[in-house]
Ligand SMILES: O=P(O)(O)OC[C@H]1O[C@H](OP(=O)(O)OP(=O)(O)O)[C@H](O)[C@@H]1O
């Protein structure tokens with residue numbers, strides 16, 4: 043069902059801010075330093091995982107002071123839902139991937155199915171290396187057996203939104219990371 047603006051404003055008012063803007067910025071600085079150490083001489087191709095990766099990718103690449111290219115991949119397993127299902131591939135990168143050092147950036151490492159599938163697909167494209175980065179790690183024991191190379195702040199096992207993550211398509215534009223009341 044579609045939410046009204048009043049309902050959405052109430053959800054935000056009642057939500058708990060779990061990670062503030064200053065903490066996100068410190069996390070981004072830290073991840074950017076690690077990426078710089080590993081990739082600054084590799085002319086990497088950065089792949090944003092749409093849609094959630096949009097804001098983290100923009101924030102991270104402006105901290106990377108070396109030559110890189112940017113493209114995107116669109117794969118989603120949550121859609122408008124709060125429970126993930128099978129991965130739906132909506133768009134593939136247009137840039138040639140062969141022999142490239144690829145850095146995949148997403149907002150959240152939740153169960154890991156999305157990144158695991160993306161890594162699997164990239165490895166079939168004859169890439170030279172594949173690394174993954176997320177700003178947030180959700181703490182629970184339902185993970186796949188992959189872990190991103192660069193992982194930001196740990197957060198509780200609740201339904202999150204903000205800084206790329208959505209609640210029913212909304213709130214990706216918030217500067218902090220919030221959890222729905224009662225989740
Ligand atoms: O680790 P996982 O359990 O696979 O979950 C993480 C993925 O889920 C979200 O995407 P979603 O499918 O909600 O699409 P979106 O990016 O458009 O919000 C998020 O942006 C990650 O890509």
Ligand code: HPA
Nearest residue numbers: 152200201202203207208
């Ligand atoms: O907690 C979440 N919030 C929004 N999107 C998500 N995708 C995976 N987990 C989440």
